[in-house]
Amino acid sequence: EPEVTQTPSHQVTQMGQEVILRCVPISNHLYFYWYRQILGQKVEFLVSFYNNEISEKSEIFDDQFSVERPDGSNFTLKIRSTKLEDSAMYFCASSRAEDTQYFGPGTRLTVL
């Protein structure tokens, strides 16, 4: 069964560094999403992406965040200058249309 994959599973970085989190959505899906889950808190929507542009973003998704679909398979989340409070689990999801989102296993980002 096709699934969403994410790399790396765990990323450790120094405060102020740039990180890129990578996702490979399910191949025939058209809608892509990023969410984050700070330890002990609920899953929060960051951004949705369709037709090579952002459909919607939350207030969390400020100028230090960006998303890109650099080729036909990858979907990336870039954090330009990481802060301690960016430490969280980041989930990528994809959906075929306006229906069920399928989530990847997540990337745990630790900012030191």
Added chain:
Amino acid sequence: AQSVTQLDSHVSVSEGTPVLLRCNYSSSYSPSLFWYVQHPNKGLQLLLKYTSAATLVKGINGFEAEFKKSETSFHLTKPSAHMSDAAEYFCVVSVSGGYQKVTFGTGTKLQVIP
């Protein structure tokens, strides 16, 4: 606007006894509702979904949920808990709008006692 409330942050049951995880939602439009499960250090796995078809929805691993519009509820149940059910469960509401806007509940941690 949409929101979802999971009424219990922790639920503890004995192995072999029924499970009930409660979820209430609010939505301005006809919602789709989902339950996801997250095992420790794992991603989110879809358990089941309601999308305006049958109100009683059967999912994987023996779980089911009933959509009750009059009560704005979508409680998750299982007749007999198994040790492997210990995990965190998220109720999710979504409304379509060109893309699917999704709101997560705060999660319920299920503990299964042997």
